[in-house]
Amino acid sequence: MNILEISDLQMSFGTNHVLRGLNMEVPEHAIFGFVGRNGVGKTTTMKIVLGLLKAQGGSVTVCGETVSYGATRTNRHIGYLPDVPEFYGYMRPREYLKLCGEITGLAPAKIKSRSEELLELVGLEGVNRRIGGFSRGMKQRLGIAQALLNEPRLLICDEPTSALDPIGRRQVLDILSAIKGRTTVVFSTHILSDVERICDHIAVLEQGQLALSGTLAEIQKQQRRNSFRIRFATEAEATAFTQLEELNRGGVELILDGKELQISCEDGSIDGQKLVDLLSEHRLAPENFEAMEPTLEDLFTEVVT
Amino acid sequence: MKHYFVFLKKELMEYARTYKLLILLAVFTIFGMTNPLIAKLTPDLLANFMPGGMTITIPEPTALDSWAQFFKNTQQMGLIVLLLVFSSVLAGEISKGTLINLLTKGLMRQAVIVAKYGAMLLVWSISVGLSAFLTWVYTAYLFPGDGVSQLVFAVFCMWLFGAFLLAVLLAASTVAGGNYGGLLLTGLAVVALLTLNIVPGALKYNPVSLASRSMELAANAIDKSVLYPAVAVTIPAALGLIGIAVLVFRRKQI
Known part of the structure; x- marks a missing residue:
């Protein structure tokens, strides 16, 4: 009620x-x-x-x-x-x-x-x-x-x-x-x-x-976007990963900060499995791989901006 | 009715604890005690301040001079102090937001206005009554045997004018914004009423004449029936103003 x-x-x-x-x-x-x-x-x-x-x-x-x-x-x-x-x-x-x-x-x-x-x-x-x-x-x-x-x-x-x-x-x-x-x-x-x-x-x-x-x-x-954070062993590996064709198209956002790469995908075409496959395919072993949940602050900022 | 008494009690507590009551009682007590004394001492004071060799003839003071002081002090300083002390009783609550908690608890808006007017009227009645009583006691002591005619009605007229002014202040406070907006509108209303006296015949009905002619009453220069039309206008006018205040306050966004 x-x-x-x-x-x-x-x-x-x-x-x-x-x-x-x-x-x-x-x-x-x-x-x-x-x-x-x-x-x-x-x-x-x-x-x-x-x-x-x-x-x-x-x-x-x-x-x-x-x-x-x-x-x-x-x-x-x-x-x-x-x-x-x-x-x-x-x-x-x-x-x-x-x-x-x-x-x-x-x-x-x-x-x-x-x-x-x-x-x-x-x-x-x-x-x-x-x-x-x-x-x-x-x-x-x-x-x-x-x-x-x-x-x-x-x-x-x-x-x-x-x-x-x-x-x-x-x-x-x-x-x-x-x-x-x-x-x-x-x-x-x-x-x-x-x-x-x-x-x-x-x-x-x-x-x-x-x-x-x-x-x-x-x-x-409702507001979920596929967002991941990957920390590579070296900056070169991180940079190389950002060059992949699969990640360089509309709907995918990449934020590179040193060895750390943040990937967000609005249309759902990139998911965790896809990223793991790409890493495996290019023989990259990240130090850390994390799926990110949006916080209330993220959601609020997205709504009001 | 229950809300009226609850809020009246709160108002009286406020007057007592914020020194409003103390200020008014102190001012009117001083007036009451000094009115006869000033009347008694004025000839001696004037004689002492005269330059050497100069003499003036001042008639022997009477009880009427003592009451003249009462009406003058009440009509001027007394009413000004009264309005200043009560100028923010409603506006202050609206601007500070103290009424919000109580209104959301179901406090009836008309109870706020009626209780505030009732509390102000009670304090004004006590103040003017105390001043009149002290003036009467000291006058009887300093001027024994002197009588003043139509005194009770003259004091009533002064009280009624004060009650009317409080109604104007309350109604003005519901309309005007800020702590002194109501006071300003009340001042303008008094000026308008004084200006109205230039219209032939208006004096007879004008509430202002209740205060301005009270001394003529006490001096027996006019009969009390002369002020009956003004009384007959002032009472419904004060009640009407309270009614307007209730209507405006009920629609006011807080």
Whole structure:
């Protein structure tokens, strides 16, 4: 079942067409990495899902209910963590969570128990000073606590790690990994290593539409190019190999770097067996022969350039 | 209704912890304590500052002079401080993004506007009430036996004008951008209302007359019924402005 469905979403700011018929589906219990360059429309999409921005076309459903602009009822299913969550600096963490709980309509006893549980989850259980004195990482962790307060079915995180140092990033990613299975997480970012680390589904937004979508394995399979790296014993052997007629035609890309040769073939006419045959035929014994899987960064770069 | 009370509580906590409440109470307490004192001491001060050989005749101060100080201070410095202190209560939340978390939790947008107005009105009422009470106590002590007519209605008119200005500020803050856009629009609205007085008959209905003619009321120069039309215009105007603020804020992209 899909917890979030976006259909033909359109949004422009003046002449800048940010979303051009975006279609996206987020399956329940996924950690969904929503990837794209800065300014490509990730935050706009999330704000439309939250009913904070009015789309110029298309529809969004959360848990099967249509999102409407303004005070949308679908937000009772959602927890939201902005990229830089802003709090009332004069409040203490428990006071802020109490305010959020009262707005959500939780019972006082539930607010208290849930607040303690979440503050422990995000490592702020012993902190009772005013939020104004918090570091960015602490604010981000408190942001996760407030977003999870009403036990949402969908947690939307807008670049939660982009402003954090490596330790803060690791803490936030650990927390998001820990809630997997209980809550679906949509996690927008342009930090690809974060996505590879925790996300099981990935979508790449480019030019207002999804350029890639699926699990990392599916995307790698869709975008697979036969790519190999061969390290020869000498530079002369490597150079000689690049001269072969079979490798010097359209669709085959050769990158020679000293003794190392990288071969990519878009049309599939060169595969591992073919290369092994060529090496054998020309009596070449490489030191290393490796089939290369495209990384998410390779795929992302290919899509956005 | 529940959201209104939750947000009202948050607003009052904010005023208390960010010193907004303290500043207003301090200013209006100082006004309240010094109004009668200034009235009492003004003749002596003027006499002391006169060059040698020069004499002026100043009438003996009365309770009316003390209340004249009250209305002058409240109408000028008091309202300016009030507007400055509250100028960013809505605009600040929009520009900083502090409302986003709460709105995504289902906070009703109309509750934000109504609670903010309710909290500002409460603080304004306490401030002006405290200042009036202190002025009354010290006036009774320094000018025993002096009575001032139509005083309660005159103070009410001053309070109502402040309440009207707060409604203008809130409505302006939903329309204007930035922390001081609302303040600027409020200033322009006051200038427009003052300019309106050049239209014959407008003074009778103009909310500005609630503040500008309060001293005439206290001095018994006009009957309170003269200001009834202005009261009748100001109350629905303030409520209408809050209604406009709610409508604009409900459509505002945050």
